[in-house]
Amino acid sequence: MSTKNKILDAAESLFADKGFNGTSLREITSQAEVNLAAVNYHFGSKKELIKAVMSRYMNELSPRLESALTQICEKESPSLIEVFSAFIDPLLSLNEFKVNGTSNFLQLLGRGYTDSQGFLRWFLTTQYPGVIDNFIIAVQKAYPELSAEEMFWRLHFTMGTVVFTMSSSDALIDIAMSDFERELQISDVIRNVIPYVAAGVGAPMPVAPKS
Amino acid sequence: MSTKNKILDAAESLFADKGFNGTSLREITSQAEVNLAAVNYHFGSKKELIKAVMSRYMNELSPRLESALTQICEKESPSLIEVFSAFIDPLLSLNEFKVNGTSNFLQLLGRGYTDSQGFLRWFLTTQYPGVIDNFIIAVQKAYPELSAEEMFWRLHFTMGTVVFTMSSSDALIDIAMSDFERELQISDVIRNVIPYVAAGVGAPMPVAPKS
DNA sequence: AAGCAGTTTAAACAAGCGTTTAAAATAACG
DNA sequence: CGTTATTTTAAACGCTTGTTTAAACTGCTT
Numbered sequence: 001m002s003t004k005n006k007i008l009d010a011a012e013s014l015f016a017d018k019g020f021n022g023t024s025l026r027e028i029t030s031q032a033e034v035n036l037a038a039v040n041y042h043f044g045s046k047k048e049l050i051k052a053v054m055s056r057y058m059n060e061l062s063p064r065l066e067s068a069l070t071q072i073c074e075k076e077s078p079s080l081i082e083v084f085s086a087f088i089d090p091l092l093s094l095n096e097f098k099v100n101g102t103s104n105f106l107q108l109l110g111r112g113y114t115d116s117q118g119f120l121r122w123f124l125t126t127q128y129p130g131v132i133d134n135f136i137i138a139v140q141k142a143y144p145e146l147s148a149e150e151m152f153w154r155l156h157f158t159m160g161t162v163v164f165t166m167s168s169s170d171a172l173i174d175i176a177m178s179d180f181e182r183e184l185q186i187s188d189v190i191r192n193v194i195p196y197v198a199a200g201v202g203a204p205m206p207v208a209p210k211s
Numbered sequence: 212m213s214t215k216n217k218i219l220d221a222a223e224s225l226f227a228d229k230g231f232n233g234t235s236l237r238e239i240t241s242q243a244e245v246n247l248a249a250v251n252y253h254f255g256s257k258k259e260l261i262k263a264v265m266s267r268y269m270n271e272l273s274p275r276l277e278s279a280l281t282q283i284c285e286k287e288s289p290s291l292i293e294v295f296s297a298f299i300d301p302l303l304s305l306n307e308f309k310v311n312g313t314s315n316f317l318q319l320l321g322r323g324y325t326d327s328q329g330f331l332r333w334f335l336t337t338q339y340p341g342v343i344d345n346f347i348i349a350v351q352k353a354y355p356e357l358s359a360e361e362m363f364w365r366l367h368f369t370m371g372t373v374v375f376t377m378s379s380s381d382a383l384i385d386i387a388m389s390d391f392e393r394e395l396q397i398s399d400v401i402r403n404v405i406p407y408v409a410a411g412v413g414a415p416m417p418v419a420p421k422s
Numbered sequence: 423a424a425g426c427a428g429t430t431t432a433a434a435c436a437a438g439c440g441t442t443t444a445a446a447a448t449a450a451c452g
Numbered sequence: 453c454g455t456t457a458t459t460t461t462a463a464a465c466g467c468t469t470g471t472t473t474a475a476a477c478t479g480c481t482t
Binding site: 019111113148149153154156159161164165172180193195196198199203 | 232375379408411417
């Protein structure tokens, strides 16, 4: 395994656990068993390392996600459940690409939205605009009556639900397993969250109260 | 204004903006125009300062929230919309208690859940258990068919939606105002999120797929 | 074998962090 | 007024951070 990949792997799991700001380069290089200076040699800076960690996932995920959503759009009248279910297979495919792939990626996504004052949000929306565009088109096709403004808010709510849930999924799964005494995996959480967000996005348009 | 309160005010707005870990004591004392050592003199440590900032809000909010939820529970068959709407007045009352009260508090709540590895989650659930208990009872009364396990997940999804949305509410409001060319406030976001979470929690029980 | 590009290494750098100290300033009380 | 208490202050503490440096080492080509 190359030094570069050892760093990426260590950084990924530590970032997911403790956040970007909460993880030092010394922790990363120590867990990766490489020299401290290797990060700046191979990546230039910590910020570039963060981008590299995210890119490794996004380059794998983004084409699968785009094609799955495009496929949904070709249907006559897709349901919201179908739209959101389009995420399942691409996300779970990350588990084959890397151990703990789904979990780590979604945790990282959550970190990126709250750490570092939205620089990762900028990174994703500018580097991978196709995903969010396709997603909006699919939702529009499934629920054409939804106004642009309601759509805006509900998609952000959905993002919040998923990102927050997955960033603490390990803890939630532990609690749920001991409370309800049955085996649970990340895929069960995904299956649970889909009816929730689909119903949320599909909620009837409220009667506008003039502010 | 006392030194203690100057520190609390400065810490509050900086914590909301940049997170707990992302804000240094030097930034706080500089904005508060007090000496650096004043934090450790009046609060003992940075961790205690964080608790003090949160307590100032929770002591104001918690009794109002509990009584609003209790009131809902007394109804014959409350709707989920009613349950979630019970949060509006207590939350908006924070704006009279302090300028930007709602916004800052909900942002802080979001920070606390992602920063600092859940120490604030511990703080809230142990120090203010009445709020979450009353909330669960109200939801149970509004949707008795919901199984305990579904309830568990959907309440966490809801927590994620609200906390995540509010922690980035300023950025979202800015985007929405420029995109849709109209004035928006934090209260509009709250009014928007309620139909979403109510529909999410109220989603029909899925037909259990044996894992 | 010599030279060279690519990589790794230990050491140091300046800057920022939370916290502590002891002296100076202020307030409170007999 | 004089004497305690309380609060504020400047300075330093030890430690961690991301980054840089220059020397050592590696594997490959000529």
